Amino acid sequence: MRTENQKAWFFVLPVLALVAFNALVPMMTVVNYSVQETFGNNQFFWEGLGWFEQILRSDRFQAALGRQFLFTGMILAIEVPLGIIVALSMPRKGFWVPVCLVLMALPMLIPWNVVGSMWNIFTLPKIGLLGYFLNDVLGINYDMTQQPLSAWITVVVMDVWHWTSLVVLLCYAGLVSIPDAYYQAAKIDGASPWSVFRYIQLPKMKTVLTIAILLRFMDSFNIYTEPFVLTGGGPGNSTTLLSIDLVKIALGQFDLGPAAAMSLIYFAITLLVSWVFYTLMTKDDAE
């Protein structure tokens, strides 16, 4: 049991100072921009909540937000079940366990822009392995730079490739913590594989699975570098996710006001959904 001690604050101070410097100052800058209009020369005019209204009503933002939710939804719908299946079928002990784990973790350790370039090289028609295979062997017309559907599938498959291992590793950690006795008891009771999964494995994986979903939600919702390098948001606007659109507005068009307002709305949405997951998680911890 943890004891009450207000002096513990001193231990937290370095972290607090560092993160406050990094988070509060930039955040206030963003808030500052979001309520002002500028015409350059460092002259600012009060704009109130105008930018927020404009962003929320704009078709462009709504479309990007829609694409973002579709993307994150697809990512969670594919990666979570796939991760559970792979984790369930992994060996529990032996020589192959560390080998499997290291190989699976490898995609996560590749810089994000390299991931984008790698998939670009991989999917080029005529030159790339996948592009060649689909176009010239299977005869499917596939060109990411021309067809929105191909681009979408490629971005999703790339993320599945990149991050499913996170779900696998988390679930695997939950699974190895189940004592053998549980399985033996299930065997004696004649439990089917499904009931073993439903009543033994799934409850044990609950905490780690929540962490996995939380992390996957946050990271896929904030994704920028990989799709930007791979498709640049195109063809057209078809794969322009929220972050890509935001950077376009902020650094491309230098519309600081709208970009700042959009940042705050974006952050608020991420925060809200993550908070729901977090409360679910800590509720489990308390039990």
Added chain:
Amino acid sequence: MKKRSIIPILYIAFLMLPIYWLVAMSFKTTNEILSGFSLFPQTFTLENYITIFTDPTWYWGYINSISYVTLNTILSVCVALPAAYAFSRYRFLGDKQLFFWLLTNRMAPAAVFALPFFQLYSSIHLFDTYLAVALAHTLFNVPLAVWILEGFMRGIPKELDETAYVDGYSFPRFFVTIFLPNIKAGVGVAAFFCFMFSWVEMLLAKTLTAVEAKPIAAVMTRTASSAGYELGLLAAAGTLTIIPGAIVIWFVRNYIARGFAMGRV
């Protein structure tokens, strides 16, 4: 058992294919790449790697990346250790709120912070230094390190602390000589994660650097566009960015599953 292992094998094969392709491309000449499809390099060449290891703009990219990543890892773990200890051992005013606030920084889209970070670090004259990137990356690495370390520390019974105090240990001595060795797996895992997320993050690293501290990724985009589309060179540079991660992960392979679960299994 045998039948089941087909799923991990297929999954790993799927993971390895794009990596194989990147490595294969790095050993091909530009001519071979553009002339058509070949599964294996026909004219095996080390030309691309030689270019990278002899051209300072290229290899300094790697040195820069490794420098700020190392700096960030040390910084993040050092400040996270006492904080994680406080969270795992004591209740204090606002602890839960503080913990959640720390985590929210992990949720902030990096794109939101790119421009303000540029202005902030320019104004304190840190722009284009290792320290700027290392400090900026603490935004998401420190909360993560606190989270992981707290999970590991919670697993150490409180009796250990109390026994040490009864034996007359001072807090710093107890922390360094008794507590740290007990959670060294946790420290390793936390350091690994800091390394990993600092190594793979590119948007902030690119925004905060120009010449002196330019990360390898920025070198890659620039060289790729200025010298035409040299896919072989790009592939070789990409292949080399995989190696540090592969080395680091080998050291923590036995803790990696538990580490990913943030010590919460």
